[in-house]
Amino acid sequence: MEPDRYHQPVLADRIVELFAPVPGGPVIDATFGGGGHSRLLAAAGHEVIAFDRDPDVPQPAEGVTLVGRPFGEMAAALDELGVGEIGGAFFDLGVSSHQLDTAERGFSYRNNGPIDMRMDRSGALTAAEIVNEWSGADIADVIHRYSDERFARRIAEAIVRSRPIVDTATLADVVRDAIPAATRRTGGHPARRTFQALRIAVNDELGELERGLEAALDRLVVGGRCAVISYHSMEDRYTKRRFVEEATGCTCPPEQPVCTCERVATAKLVTRKPIRPGSDEVADNPRARSALLRVLERIAA
Numbered sequence: 001m002e003p004d005r006y007h008q009p010v011l012a013d014r015i016v017e018l019f020a021p022v023p024g025g026p027v028i029d030a031t032f033g034g035g036g037h038s039r040l041l042a043a044a045g046h047e048v049i050a051f052d053r054d055p056d057v058p059q060p061a062e063g064v065t066l067v068g069r070p071f072g073e074m075a076a077a078l079d080e081l082g083v084g085e086i087g088g089a090f091f092d093l094g095v096s097s098h099q100l101d102t103a104e105r106g107f108s109y110r111n112n113g114p115i116d117m118r119m120d121r122s123g124a125l126t127a128a129e130i131v132n133e134w135s136g137a138d139i140a141d142v143i144h145r146y147s148d149e150r151f152a153r154r155i156a157e158a159i160v161r162s163r164p165i166v167d168t169a170t171l172a173d174v175v176r177d178a179i180p181a182a183t184r185r186t187g188g189h190p191a192r193r194t195f196q197a198l199r200i201a202v203n204d205e206l207g208e209l210e211r212g213l214e215a216a217l218d219r220l221v222v223g224g225r226c227a228v229i230s231y232h233s234m235e236d237r238y239t240k241r242r243f244v245e246e247a248t249g250c251t252c253p254p255e256q257p258v259c260t261c262e263r264v265a266t267a268k269l270v271t272r273k274p275i276r277p278g279s280d281e282v283a284d285n286p287r288a289r290s291a292l293l294r295v296l297e298r299i300a301a
């Protein structure tokens with residue numbers, strides 16, 4: 001399949017532009033997907049090492065080395081490849097259009113399939129296990145924690161009452177019916193947030209982001225850049241907090257009013273406010289709608 005039909009890269013020109021000034025050393029594309037960003041970065045002259053935990057991705061372009069592992073294992077994988085410092089790291093979080101549109105992967109409330117949602121189908125936990133085997137309280141906790149869903153408890157109770165639920169269309173109906181009718185009409189498909197929360201839990205997406213970002217920031221050469229495109233507020237909040245910590249040197253908890261740690265800034269924020277795709281890009285690629293790009297530059301070791 002053509003890479004751009006597999007997944008249309010978001011903010012593609014901006015990404016190439018933002019990595020243009022980085023000094024030598026490989027640029028890591030932590031989320032290869034259809035390989036669109038990797039291909040553009042390689043064409044711009046970077047040596048690209050890409051990660052994807054889904055074996056069902058297309059072949060990489062020339063100049064791109066593909067590592068079939070979660071980016072949460074980036075530190076170990078780069079050690080094995082003998083890579084120390086890196087010139088850049090790029091994370092384009094979440095799932096690809098191909099994964100969403102392939103019904104049997106079970107990510108979609110629109111295309112009916114088994115309730116799976118694993119990016120890597122060798123993973124032990126599926127969304128079906130959460131939906132059909134976890135307690136109502138644990139399901140409510142996942143939905144509440146990983147989405148801004150106000151009706152997490154009602155949805156979890158409805159799921160437990162409707163077991164067994166075997167396909168995504170039934171799950172989407174159960175979720176929709178659990179949400180008060182007046183609220184269903186706002187904020188897109190009523191099952192969107194619940195599906196997102198289940199996917200985040202199945203793939204431990206926040207744990208992955210923490211580990212991957214840590215490994216990338218740890219290896220960034222002076223002048224190197226790290227860029228993250230998030231598609232929901234929790235990922236963006238985490239990225240922002242982590243980037244601000246690097247840029248201020250402050251690791252005090254956010255609720256502490258006065259900084260009491262040693263402040264040594266080793267990075268600067270290239271973007272103070274996140275960059276969003278313009279209206280033309282969103283019109284052409286509606287999945288770019290919620291993208292938020294943040295970029296950091298290492299200024300001292």
Ligand SMILES: C[S@@+](CC[C@H](N)C(=O)[O-])C[C@H]1O[C@@H](n2cnc3c(N)ncnc32)[C@H](O)[C@@H]1O
Nearest residue numbers: 009031033034035036037052053070071092208
């Ligand atoms: C939004 S798509 C990336 C699209 C890509 N930038 C492009 O231009 O085609 C996200 C991809 O990252 C992969 N992915 C998500 N989390 C991952 C993780 N923790 N480790 C490795 N790959 C991951 C998914 O399998 C998916 O293919």
